[in-house]
Amino acid sequence: MKNVLFAFFAACILMTACSNDNKDLSRDEAMNLIKQETAYPKVVDYDLFCGDPEFAKKVLDAGLEKRGLLTVQRTQKLSDVGKPIIQLSGKAEPYLLPTPEKDKSINVQKVKLAEEELKEVTGIKMTEDGKGAVAEYTTTYKSVTPFSALVNTDFQKENIHQANFALYDDGWRLEKKQGM
Template identity: 50%
Template sequence: MKTRSIILAVALLLMCSCTTKELDKTMALQLIQKEKDYPRILDYDVFCSDPAQAKMLLNSGLEGKGYVVILRTQKLKDAGNPLIVFTDKATPYLLPTSEKDKALNVQKVKLAEEILEGIISIKTSKDGKTATVEYTTITSGQTPFSILQTGEIKKKDIFRLFFAVRYRLAYRKETRHRISSLKNTVLFILIYFFNSLFN
């Protein structure tokens, strides 16, 4: 009986210490969603009091399309007041702006939305402590304000993300409690069996 108890305790200990959990596509998608907060909105800060921004919006043609009204002249006493005023047509593309930004006459506008498309590959290091995940995103729902973006907004993009594995049984921090409770359970079983051996 005592021999069986020892063998069972050793087997449990070996099972718990050797178990590793591979990073699969489902878990990688969940971790990327949580880390990068997809789908996410690509935005742009419009400095409504800045003459350079007013000129840029004027050149973009947004005033002609009815999204903004640009004040071309301003009296000296009105310096610092907005030169750019958004119309009702622009309302669906205006994003919430902090009080600090509002005080500086800054308005956030939506350019597009970036959506996580899928995982291309997962490569785990030989020691199992790190994993490299390549994934793709797609950009959709470009707004009229997307022309304000310097450079082209890519319709599809590839990213690489590195994960460090701190615990052998899990990739996520939330599982830390499960691991420690499992180790405590095994420890309790070992103590119980060793006590029964000597009593």
């Protein structure tokens, strides 16, 4: 009888130890879900206002003309009003992005500043009930272009983000932010 009782307790302990009641969100699982549900790597873009004299000054101050990416027309005839005063060169071609026709009609050109890519999940905080989690993750910039000089963003630093997860009967899901 002792052997049967001992075997029964050993089986119970073994089953308890091997059962997977641990529904905690792992860093790897969070990383995979973030990759699936978000658009990383993301292209960071910027609008060049090619017909705006104020913007032309900003472009000159950023040194883009000296780098050969564009030319700025410093004088304009009355007949040229409304035409672009910033002309992009062939050197700028690799950084040009598709621009909607409505933007092109007002002399706006989209350019690439960099690509933001997912680096790692740095931590996970589970809710008390175990049915939710907040993951903190970092992103970095790569393929930074000369046009990045137009903005006050430090493309060398890592950005910290948070993602909210909810536990469903089929597993963890990334919660969409309102307005997405």
